[in-house]
Amino acid sequence: MKTLRQRNIRDYIMVSLLVLSTVLVLTPLIIIIGYVIINGLGAISIDFFTQELGSPARAMQGRPTGLVHSILGTLVVDTIGVILAIPIGVGAGIMLSEYPEHKLNPLLRVLNDTLNGMPAILKGLLAFAIIVRPMGTFSGLAGGVALAFVMIPIIARATESALLTIPWSIREAGLAIGLPRWRVVMSTIVPAARTGLITGFLIAFARAAGEAAPLMFTSFGNNYLPTHWTGMIFGPVDTLPQRLYSLAISPYAEWHTMGWAAGIVLLVFVVALFTGAQLLTRQKAL
């Protein structure tokens, strides 16, 4: 038996350790955010959000230059990815959680886990093979497909665990009033799990939005805006993560600053999305 004093000391030590690990987790995050902002703020201007990048000469000669084409391209490619990934990922998640007895269930589980563990660059290769090759051109569509491959397995697993939190009795109640099984799932189980689903979408999206590797030989990159907006879907298009990388490895100091600024935009983008979705789910929750 330990004395009360000894137990109090132990408690104090444990709490201190927890605080320490929290600090260790937060420190790199704060350093990264701070460093990105300090280095990139100089390049943020109206031009940054309204001009396309063009050739290095533009930045060196102080002519207007910016990343509007990368920002718009990111929105287009990410949107395509999300539009493809959500229905497929949710469908696979429903299969995993609601139809455990189905013949395809174990196979789906293995394939989904394999896809999840596969390096992102291979997903880019896959999209290259099935979209870029047949179409004969790099495209935003191919980039979106590559990002969808990143998101699908994450969404599927998140959907599965969100649906499994809904008690089995709700499903039985739905069946007992003569609803077909898929109807019960779509109208009672999925809506009840919506907070978990949205969290899953966000985690998947945050993961995909920062990926540069799968975009390298799919959306490829572009220093200019296409003449028509459909060029972003059917032609090579720029994205922030990939542009950030190519600016960073360029030999021009001006472009390095713009790379940091691209980092700021990417950060704000993801944080805004998370906050927005958080508010949305909180508001709708009963």
Add this chain to the structure above:
Amino acid sequence: MNINVLFKKKKPKEDKMSPDFQPQEPDLLYREIHMNGSPPIRMEAKNLTVKYGTVTGVKNVSLPVYNEKVTALIGPSGCGKTTFLRALNRMHDLTPNAKVTGEVLLDGNNIYAPRVNPVTIRRKVGMVFQKPTPFPTMSIYDNVVAGLKLVGIRNKAFLNEVCEKALRQAALWDEVKDRLGSPGGSISGGQQQRLSIARALAIEPEVILMDEPTSSLDPLSSSKIEDLINDLKKKYAIVIVTHNMQQAARVSDNTGFFYVGDLVEFGPTDKLFTNPSHKRTEEYLTGKFG
């Protein structure tokens, strides 16, 4: 208004008054009973056995469910009452390791026959569970009409009518009529249980199965549900599982006593309670075990 009006395409054959219409040949036993003028049997289990893997839930049970009567199922915990009840509306279909053998007749037709769709069976045989199960994201109104709305019935006037009728039958209307839009989970446990009953009634089943519907309720709510059962039996066949002997005696016309998977005794409630023919039944009723 009859519910079938809204299922124009799915109108049951019986409604067709064409000259070549032939009613389905009923099971012989069913016809015999009707001809004898004894109370009509709505459902009947014949040699019903349910196994969970190697565990036997109920074995070889044969039991009739009479129309416009309440059938109570009693017996100690774990002896197969729930298992039997769930076999009556094919609720075991989704239990991965459950295997049902034998027959359950509904209006003379075996619900376990090949090609019978369990969904149509469950529309005729409704079920109320031990714990209230309102659909979490739906309003009180949507909960009640879920069985209609979610299969495509959109007629507002009709849904309103069904909702009010079902809630009145479930003795809940007066308590919730001013807040039909609030979430189904926002009312008390007893009210939620009556909501679950209203939801089962809204689809106008023929048989209602109730698994310990009052076990989580206070005495006042329980007595409301008992009143409700007395009321409902004018129109439906009801099967109720209960651990409350007084309740079984109060509400039921027939009682079946289950013991370790066997139906030990089945008969009119008065007789079973006052003069049971089996020793086990007597011991259970007098509190020697269970």
